[in-house]
Amino acid sequence: MYQQLKQVVDQMTAPGQMFEIRESFVAGQTLKTWAMAPDSLRDLWLNAAGHGDNEYMVYQDERWTYTQAHEEVARIANWLSANGIKQHDRVAIAMRNYPEWMLTYWALSCIGAVPVGVNAWWVAEELEYGLRDSQSSMLICDSERLQRFSEIRSGLANLAVVAVRVDNCPQWATPWAEVLKAPASLPDATISPEDDACIFYTSGTTGKPKGAQLTHRGCVNNVFSSLFSSLSQMTAQALVEGKEPPTPGQRQTSAIIATPLFHVTANNAVAQVLTVTGGKIVHTYKWDAGEALKIIEEEKITNFSGVPVMAREIINHQDFSTRDTSSLQVLGGGGAAVQPDLTEKVMKSEGNAMPAQGYGLTETCGIVAGSWGIFLSNKPNAAGRLVPVFDVKCIDAEGNTLPLGETGEICFKGPQVIKGYLNRPEATAETIVDGWLQTGDIGFADEDNFIYLVDRAKDMVLRGGENVYCSEVEVAIFKHEAVAECAVFSVPDDRLGEEVGAAIFLKEGQDLSFDAIREFCKSKIASFKIPRYIWILDNPLPRNASGKFVKRELKDMLDISNAG
Template sequence: MTGPGGPFELETLEGFERFRGHPRTLEGFYRVAMSRGAARLIQIDNHPYSHDAVFARAAAMAAQLRRRGIAQGDAVGLALTAGIAWAAYFIAVTSIGAVAVLVNTRGSADEMVHSIRSMDCRAVLADAERTATLLAEPAFDASLLIPAADMTAPVAGDPAPLDFASRDPADPAIVLFTSGTTGRPKPVRIDHGALTHTIVLAGLVAAMQDRHYEADFGVVVPPERASAQAATLITSPVFHFSGVMPFLRGLYFGAPLFILGRWSVDAVFNLMEREPVSRLGFVPAMLEDMLASPRVSEANLGSLLLLANGASSLDTGLANRLRVRFGTVMLANTYGQTESAAWGTSICGQDYIDHPTSAGYILPTMEMRIVLPDGSDADEGQPGEVWLRSPSLMREYVGHPEATAETIQSGWLRTGDVGRTDADGRLFIVDRLRNMIISGGENVYCAEVERVMADHPAVAEVIAYGLPDSRLGERVAVTVVLKPGAQADAEALTAHARQRLAGYKIPRTIEIRSHPLPRTSTFKIDRGRFTAERTPE
């Protein structure tokens, strides 16, 4: 696929492997999509929207933005949930050369205003709920607000076609924000060249996954069900790559998109009973919901080929349950960051079932190092910081030059993740570099402790952390939430840990609480909020 004449042929350009013949700005993507005319692009509930309809709305909105004085390079906030308005505004903003700032619509008013002000946005496009939230915040400049148009109304008159601003691959395209699990989210600038590269890479990964499916199940995937072109359900928020990626991949490669504004297991099953959805992105919490639903059956999963994980690794218990319940559905996992435009490594199929804690193999056009504190490369199996290099890396943390210089070094992205590789090149993420407890001079990774504690049958959620200790420096502590109806005390949990962890890794403080741990919009445990809850003012 990547060889001469292949659909993803590679060439070396500007020191990187890149995809030959594919556009390097969003204008090229949009021109490909516009050529599909009346074909369905997006469906929301029972309302289909063709490519023509979406781009007609985008053209009208682009003209509105230009009348407002928005010019090339200006930042425009998008404070809308996934839907036809978001899609049309995203196209409109980026087509005129402005920068789409993807605001966390699940955040508080203060968080949204902080994001808007950090990017010095010239305008903010908001839906009704976010409009009310922002206007109620005294720190928000109401003159920036452009309420979202009524997307059900026909476009008035005969709108002018999109008038694309001339752009370079190095021009900024979008800004997303880090998950902010340990502090204020930082704005991540992704340029046109990086964004288009990562979307083409998404198409290649989908094609590779289809080949693995054929090998694992002994069938041929028909063209209409191929992952890059088949119906795709977007369940993730569109202020993260997990939502933006399937939108742009579908736009470029021709996959009809079904959008859920918020995760609902019943809404997923309702859709899958009506439409031949082939691909579903998930985090493990979503799969737990699906497995627990009485509606899970072959009838409403029959069209599904792929479940793609892009968050935390699967524990072995969940992997085994999935193998039983989703026998003809292939599982896949990817590892990456906002700063790497989502990609890094990937694994799928039986290989993933056999190695459910693996993040997979380095992808084409990407390079990876496992780096020790002294800057040398780690040996096989030796943990070190994961460094990535590719054409899709972020340009900068906007307004944070010191953080940018610390994170991007000689063209390499320091991920802040600790990982190791096995003899076959699979990557295993050990923990975040900052989530390390030093207890009695020994390094203890929180993720390892959390995985062990999560294996206890009574535990629903767990977070590990260090507490000050006069003798050890820090002692290992965990807070757990038990499953409904389950029982376990600190003594039982300690006994469980003692069988599986070295002595210095065993939690010395175990807190059992009745309410869920705080989570981010992408279902990750929010360490920052958790720490704030435990720390007195």
């Protein structure tokens, strides 16, 4: 079956084909790129106008066709330009997964301005950091984020604010209805493929979140990579099974935006791909598996992609057997490994859905490798097959390239690697070396170009698709005067993949409850970063010769049943 997959890949990437690969000179290096990929997200959006009266976005009882969405995007872009937003200016988007998120994103992309995806979970202090770090010229936000901004506005009084879905708009903000009064004429813009397309904040292992600079080339190539990854494996599976290969565009694809749009999974890998193909995007107020099943039935959803726990919750939900899910063709996830048992459950579930997973990073604008159907079930421990515009290597601790199949730090080179981290030249130089992105993931590649993940070098918790870096949680806990020592680490969790755990040693004579620690953290870090598992130890934490806490040893000695 892998020989058939290779044949399909070779055929689809041949000269003159939709997924032809060419060499391009990018930022001083020669890279493989998709030959048919346009230069910018503006071009992608303008091309999507041809989908006309197809439904584009749905939110509760509100609906937009492609024609209506293009009209609104033109109005928003016109208003932004008329109100001082110029090419390369940064504009922060802070809201739930409302349709206005995507409309704003496309409008900014079309005038060459740079959307800054603000983590909607951030508390006021984190929001202020993001706005200052990105040097945003404007904030477009919903009512919840508007309230948080009001807490820090005194220090950012000159920042222009647009309020979305707000009943009582303050005088210092512009209501969304005013924006939509602008003429529906899209301003002209000439955008370079290497221009910043957006800033998405990503958690590292030290310091504050870093603003990754995704380029137009990276985002556009990611759309082609996402399409190629699924279509090539679907075609190969059809050949293996003696069936007719799928015909792109035969029916309208549709998906629920289940994960936050300020991440590449929802924005780049789902929303942008559906936009290009004329698909339908369904927005929801918040994640709920029962509501998702209702939407799948009513909207005839064909593709579901969230973090794996969401697919698991759909299959395990009490309504799964009674809802009509026959429209589902793909049930998968990204942002965390799809556990083998979940793959098996999808394969055995009633209906037409096949399991799928994607592996990628913010730093690669989305997908690097993907696995679908029989290829995922045959290699359930693999993260996916490498997309052919990427090169991969694994390196040892000294940076030496290891032979194929040997385990080391996984590195990628390709057109989707970010330009760098905003205001972080040292972090950029450490992460991108001679064009190679050092992922911090430990693993290997096999002879079929499938990538396997073994561990993460980065000290980070991947909680339901959200990156939580341990150092930030430790900093928050250490602010409590009763805490002498603290180490934060990941704890395996059946539902979310990993949860946040914290081991704490108190100062002599101090007393502190588990609930008091969590309450103390609430004003300092977002709720998803607050430890679920806490151990208060009688003895100091174990350390190595250099004085650093030995987290692996610590995790081995702790019993989850003793956590608070």
